Amino acid sequence: MTRIASFATHMISVPRPQPVWTAHEESKAWSVILTEVRTDDGLVGYGEIHGAPMKRICEWVRRFGEVANGLDALANVAVWQKLFALTSPRPGGIEGRDGLPPPIPRGERPQAMAALAGIDIALWDIKGKAAGLPVYRLLGGESRPIFTYATGGYYRPDAADADYGRELAQFIEFGYRAVKLKTGAGSLAAEAERIGAVRRAIGDTPLLMLDMNAAYDLPDCIEFAKAVEPHKIFWLEEPLHWYLQPADFARLAAATSIPLAHGERELTRFSIRDFIVQGGIRYVQFDATRSAGFTEALRIAQLAEQHGAMLAPHTAPEIHGHLCLAAPRCVFGVESHGGPEADPLGYGLFREHPALRDGHVHLGGQPGFGLEIDWAFVDRYRRGP
């Protein structure tokens, strides 16, 4: 049996040349936590976590490691269940009679679920390496190009509408056929102007998505959707405030012809289920690197397929690309962030970034997720011990 022997984490932050904003928050750096799981027979699996605070998440990886060390590394679903079970009370749990840690406090839930994500992805990497197959082939997928789009238009304090237009038009020059604009930070009239400027700059053909970062209440969002419909919008992403629920999304979906995309903020398949089944979302953006991992993303893919929803996972094309190839009937594509200049972390961290050609990414044939880490890059941008 291949047993889990050790866990490590690496916090990496590449400072941005200038801070940028979404409608919701500032970003001063591109950041990721790399997880590393070793087995007693010499396999090494890598995973990625996108979340904060990074130190706290690494602490949860360490604590989960104490529970998972010695377990069967190829029984990743059993490991997942054992760790996930710690998020809820159990008989005798507060005394730790079963030798396991007490239930995880609710305030720590997002960080613990992020840690679970990084461990689970590393275990899938190990499984692929043990079998000598890329993860997508392990799951029965075939090697083929995966559609991708580039996200940009992060708010910069001194930028004009035309600057955002030029930025996204450049993605089209790189070969992308679809681009996503950050929106939602200004007044409705100002945002509609800005979106119109971007549409004019990229031309009529490319797909244009809007990422609203939860900027609107339901009535305002319906008004926003009406105002931007003439610009041929492909989807409205995370349109409603953080506390609004599937019932609110369903009302929005009924009020606009623009499809809805959602999922990056959801922690488990159970809340995603309600957005798919009752919320009227058409594009599912669950992020396996932010919460619950690849195992959970596979469960969500199967549900999406049965409800006619499409997979459009948030970030990390090198991980989510495998999910897309494993679920060919319900895939829209993966998210990119442009070329090496716009995405220095994505391109710098791995020796081989999935190749971008004609608006599609192409995964390689290496076992696991095929992530060859550039350790000099890691050491250069390593944060903390």
Ligand SMILES: [Mg+2]
């Ligand atoms: Mg988003």
